[in-house]
Amino acid sequence: MDNSERSEIKINTVDLIAKLGGAPYLNKSERSIWLQIYDRILGSINDGALPPHSKLPGELDVANLFHVSRVTVRRALSKLQQEGYLQARKGVGIFVRQQELRYAVQSKMHFFDGLGETHDEIQTKTLSLRYKSVSLAGAEALNIPIGSKVIELTRIRLANSAAIYLATKEFPEKRFPDFEKHYYQKHSVTDVYNAHGIGEYHRAQTRISGSFANQLDAEALKLTHETPLLRMMSVNCDTDEVPIEYNVGRWPLTSVELIF
Amino acid sequence: MDNSERSEIKINTVDLIAKLGGAPYLNKSERSIWLQIYDRILGSINDGALPPHSKLPGELDVANLFHVSRVTVRRALSKLQQEGYLQARKGVGIFVRQQELRYAVQSKMHFFDGLGETHDEIQTKTLSLRYKSVSLAGAEALNIPIGSKVIELTRIRLANSAAIYLATKEFPEKRFPDFEKHYYQKHSVTDVYNAHGIGEYHRAQTRISGSFANQLDAEALKLTHETPLLRMMSVNCDTDEVPIEYNVGRWPLTSVELIF
DNA sequence: CAGTGGTCTAGACCACATG
DNA sequence: ATGTGGTCTAGACCACTGG
Numbered sequence: 206m207d208n209s210e211r212s213e214i215k216i217n218t219v220d221l222i223a224k225l226g227g228a229p230y231l232n233k234s235e236r237s238i239w240l241q242i243y244d245r246i247l248g249s250i251n252d253g254a255l256p257p258h259s260k261l262p263g264e265l266d267v268a269n270l271f272h273v274s275r276v277t278v279r280r281a282l283s284k285l286q287q288e289g290y291l292q293a294r295k296g297v298g299i300f301v302r303q304q305e306l307r308y309a310v311q312s313k314m315h316f317f318d319g320l321g322e323t324h325d326e327i328q329t330k331t332l333s334l335r336y337k338s339v340s341l342a343g344a345e346a347l348n349i350p351i352g353s354k355v356i357e358l359t360r361i362r363l364a365n366s367a368a369i370y371l372a373t374k375e376f377p378e379k380r381f382p383d384f385e386k387h388y389y390q391k392h393s394v395t396d397v398y399n400a401h402g403i404g405e406y407h408r409a410q411t412r413i414s415g416s417f418a419n420q421l422d423a424e425a426l427k428l429t430h431e432t433p434l435l436r437m438m439s440v441n442c443d444t445d446e447v448p449i450e451y452n453v454g455r456w457p458l459t460s461v462e463l464i465f
Numbered sequence: 466m467d468n469s470e471r472s473e474i475k476i477n478t479v480d481l482i483a484k485l486g487g488a489p490y491l492n493k494s495e496r497s498i499w500l501q502i503y504d505r506i507l508g509s510i511n512d513g514a515l516p517p518h519s520k521l522p523g524e525l526d527v528a529n530l531f532h533v534s535r536v537t538v539r540r541a542l543s544k545l546q547q548e549g550y551l552q553a554r555k556g557v558g559i560f561v562r563q564q565e566l567r568y569a570v571q572s573k574m575h576f577f578d579g580l581g582e583t584h585d586e587i588q589t590k591t592l593s594l595r596y597k598s599v600s601l602a603g604a605e606a607l608n609i610p611i612g613s614k615v616i617e618l619t620r621i622r623l624a625n626s627a628a629i630y631l632a633t634k635e636f637p638e639k640r641f642p643d644f645e646k647h648y649y650q651k652h653s654v655t656d657v658y659n660a661h662g663i664g665e666y667h668r669a670q671t672r673i674s675g676s677f678a679n680q681l682d683a684e685a686l687k688l689t690h691e692t693p694l695l696r697m698m699s700v701n702c703d704t705d706e707v708p709i710e711y712n713v714g715r716w717p718l719t720s721v722e723l724i725f
Numbered sequence: 726c727a728g729t730g731g732t733c734t735a736g737a738c739c740a741c742a743t744g
Numbered sequence: 745a746t747g748t749g750g751t752c753t754a755g756a757c758c759a760c761t762g763g
Contacts, residue, residue, distance in 0.1 A: 237732065263748065274734045279749090284691065287547075288677065296741035296748050411725040413673055415695050415718030417548065431544065433693035433718055435675050458675030458693055458718070465671040465725065497751065523729060534753045539730090556729050556761035 242271055242281035250290055250301055257303040257367075261291070264299075286429035289457045293429055302427065303367035305460055326366070331392055332359040332425065334385060336378065343375040346410075346440045346451040354378040356385070358394070361425050368426045369461070372454040380449055398449070406449060409442040413463065422455055433458040502531055502541035510550055510561055517563040517627075521551070524559075546689040549717040553689055562687065563627035565720055588626075591652055592619040592685065594645060596638065603635040606670075606700045606711040614638040616645070618654070621685050628686045629721070632714045640709060658709070666709060669702040673723065682715055693718040 236244070249255040261267065261282075268278045282299060285291045293299045339347065339355040347355070355375040362370035374394070376384060380401065387400040398406060418432045426434075434455045441450040496504070509515040521527065521542075528538045542559060545551045553559045599607065599615045607615070615635040622630035634654070636644060640661065647660040658666060678692045686692075694715045701710040 239732080265748095274736095276735090277733060280732090282749095287693075293749060294742085295750070296743075298748065413695075413723040413725070414721060415675065415693065433547075433675065435673075435695070461674060463673040465673070499751080525729095534755090536754090537752060540751090542730095553730060554761085555731070555759075558729065558761095 238271075238273055239277045239280040239284075242267075242273070242278060243284050245271075246281060246285060247290060250285075250304075255301050257301050259301050261299040261301070287432055289428060289432060289459050291429075292427050303365065305364050305367050305369050326364065328363040328366075329392065330361050330363065332361055334358050334388065339375060339377075342438070342453075343451045346438070347375065347377055347448045349377055356381060358388070359425075370454060370456055371422060371425045372452055374453075375451045376449065394450070403443050403449065406441050406443050409440045409446070409448065410438075412438040414438075415458065416455070418455075426455070426457055428457055435461055435463075437463070498531075498533055499537045499540040499544075502527075502533070502538060503544050505531075506541060506545060507550060510545075510564075515561050517561050519561045521559040521561070547692055549688060549692060549719050551689075552687050563625065565624050565627050565629050588623040589652065590621050590623065592621055594618050594648065599635060599637075602698070602713075603711045606698070607635065607637055607708045609637055616641060618648070619685075630714060630716055631682060631685050632712055634713075635711045636709065654710070663703050663709065666701050666703050669700045669706070669708065670698075672698040674698075675718070676715070678715075686715070686717060688717055695721055695723075697723070 246255070246261075255261070262270070264275050264278055264282070267282075268275045271278065282291060282293070286293060289302060289304060291299055292302050335357050336354060337357050339349060339351065339353045341351065343355060344351045344353065347353075349355075354377075356378055358372075358374045358376070360372050360374075361368055362372070376397075378384070381397060383400065384397055387397045388394070390396065398404075414436050416434050416436045418426065418428050418430065418434050420430060422428070422434065423430045423432060426432075435458050437452075437454045437456075439452045439454070440448050441452070442448050506515070506521075515521070522530070524535050524538055524542070527542075528535045531538065542551060542553070546553060550562060550564060551559055552562050595617050596614060597617050599609060599611065599613045601611065603615060604611045604613065607613075609615075614637075616638055618632075618634045618636070620632050620634075621628055622632070636657075638644070641657060643660065644657055647657045648654070650656065658664075674696050676694050676696045678686065678688050678690065678694050680690060682688070682694065683690045683692060686694075695718050697712075697714045697716075699712045699714070700708050701712070702708050
């Protein structure tokens with residue numbers, strides 16, 4: 206079990222009525238009811254009435270609270286999930302996500318160099334390290350034959366215990382025969398580079414696009430399935446312009462700002 | 466009425482059954498029914514059975530076709546709209562969007578320099594040109610006082626008549642007293658620069674983030690309300706490092722790839 | 726006017742997580 | 745065993761578009 210999942214704050218219905226600002230009456234003239242409910246819940250999140258990690262009442266309770274059907278409430282909740290404000294956990298409940306507003310990422314330096322200034326507690330967790338055949342995109346980026354072996358490293362970055370960045374990297378196995386040994390000493394890719402005689406390297410290419418979270422992305426980033434993501438593909442090269450790392454990074458769409 | 470909205474192709478139910486690959490039977494064991502419907506419709510779009518600009522049957526017809534309720538079909542259609550494959554027009558119907566797969570945008574050059582190679586027909590349409598007070602973000606970017614007057618220019622970019630890029634620019638009015646006169650000659654911002662003695666300029670900053678389409682964005686890009694967007698903010702400066710243009714550009718999330 | 730998508734209801738059953 | 749979110753139904757009424 207995760208650190209970030211401890212200390213649930215449970216909100217009961219009576220509290221929520223107060224927190225949502227009193228009378229739960231709506232007229233559907235201007236804005237549809239489900240959007241008004243969306244507004245109200247989002248407002249409660251933004252003004253702190255629904256703090257991060259707090260648990261919402263059950264959907265039926267919320268529906269009764271607003272005097273609407275469960276379906277209507279679910280539309281509001283669904284939009285809030287897509288925008289990264291809430292995360293639903295089947296069989297458990299719906300929780301307020303820690304929305305780490307925006308992360309400045311200086312693309313020309315190493316990543317997250319500018320990040321420590323604004324956020325105290327940055328952690329990197331290794332999710333998996335395995336040997337496999339290179340992906341199609343990886344083969345092209347690393348300029349190695351299809352079928353080549355690579356080391357695939359998946360890591361997640363937490364800021365104040367909230368997941369904000371998921372990265373999957375591929376390294377040519379030939380270039381890094383002792384990857385695992387050196388990596389696990391300090392969980393540092395730079396150390397692996399150094400141990401294999403690569404003192405300097407640089408980013409050769411960066412591509413940015415969008416996509417939607419698949420099951421695994423969603424799980425790692427504590428998002429709901431199909432949430433939109435900002436996706437960045439990058440390639441690192443050594444001083445001889447030989448590709449040494451292919452990286453695919455993903456952020457929740459609304460939680461990052463890339464600065465160039 | 467738009468060019469791109471002419472030549473509707475109407476698909477009737479019988480056709481669709483054939484196009485969707487025969488038997489509309491589903492079992493909900495592995496993948497939920499609405500996702501299977503999503504798969505089938507997306508498959509038909511991708512293999513050309515549902516070409517761009519074609520009109521789907523009414524939601525009730527599609528529901529009957531798959532032997533499910535209208536609500537279930539709407540979930541599949543909703544996801545397809547969010548991903549930019551379909552656009553619903555109230556009171557009219559649901560249409561297949563032209564998905565211009567991915568646009569390479571070289572950020573260090575002028576935009577879309579690399580684009581003509583892959584797409585023949587690029588147009589830029591001016592949606593509005595008006596005088597107003599600078600926005601908050603614009604004031605900061607242009608380094609001018611809040612309340613300053615700017616020229617706000619909104620343009621949309623079409624590739625093969627499909628909307629792919631929406632840009633809103635702000636220019637300091639003091640710097641460009643004759644903006645309108647020069648702009649309307651060839652609808653070229655570069656010409657306006659030249660006419661005001663700016664021969665060279667460069668991009669000073671680029672910020673990339675995500676957002677969701679508001680009503681106007683959605684209308685211009687022919688997307689459904691609340692579709693996720695890739696958003697890019699940039700500032701152009703003259704050779705003295707004085708900001709001359711603040712630009713906010715938006716793409717449908719899945720229709721662009723920014724290459725740096 | 727008829728046809729369309731947008732909204733909403735009041736149920737129902739399921740899969741999952743937790744105690 | 746209980747409570748949760750996930751899925752699905754069969755209706756209903758509305759607002760909008762177009763002929």
